[in-house]
């Protein structure tokens with residue numbers, strides 16, 4: 433305690449009056465009360481740690497990686513929206529859609545329902561070619577892929593999807609194909625076409 437016999441607490445008291453004073457190696461230690469701010473940082477840190485620990489356990493607080501992924505997804509969605517608004521279907525536009533998780537998820541649903549029977553569920557190829565290897569029959573640029581899907585290759589068994597799916601869904605499924613290109617899934621069909629960058 434820092435209170436001296438007069439009840440004031442101004443600074444360290446004379447050693448003689450301090451019964452708790454403890455001398456060691458000629459250094460006198462006083463049992464001073466810790467300042468409030470110091471105690472607040474200590475107890476505050478303990479409370480914060482408990483809240484944070486439970487928050488993480490209950491998945492109520494996201495990890496930095498989750499926060500980052502969410503923010504990137506928001507940005508990608510805004511970019512995709514912007515690209516769609518511009519209205520021109522070009523490499524840049526399709527590449528932007530191919531980075532937006534929401535568009536990719538829609539495209540994946542279209543792929544599973546429409547394309548998987550011929551290209552396999554993981555796009556490793558079946559009747560149609562492997563879409564995850566770097567070999568392409570009809571070009572690997574986003575616009576090339578869009579045209580192949582939109583117009584098809586009827587003579588070779590690839591249907592014409594434009595009229596069936598509509599332009600928007602063709603865009604989303606192409607976005608999905610772009611997102612899995614070069615994934616080289618295991619057990620994929622042998623390469624067909626030319627090796628492309």
Ligand code: HEC
Nearest residue numbers: 546547550559560561568569570571580581585588589590
């Ligand atoms: C009835 C079977 C069939 C379905 C369904 C099908 N495809 Fe194909 N696809 C093919 C065949 C066969 C080829 C190869 C055409 C050729 O040999 O020129 C092909 C080629 C492609 C190519 C070009 C690959 C390259 O190497 O250039 C893309 C991209 C493609 N399909 C995407 C799709 C998408 C996306 C869907 C769904 C909307 C789809 N396909 C549905 C049979 C199919």
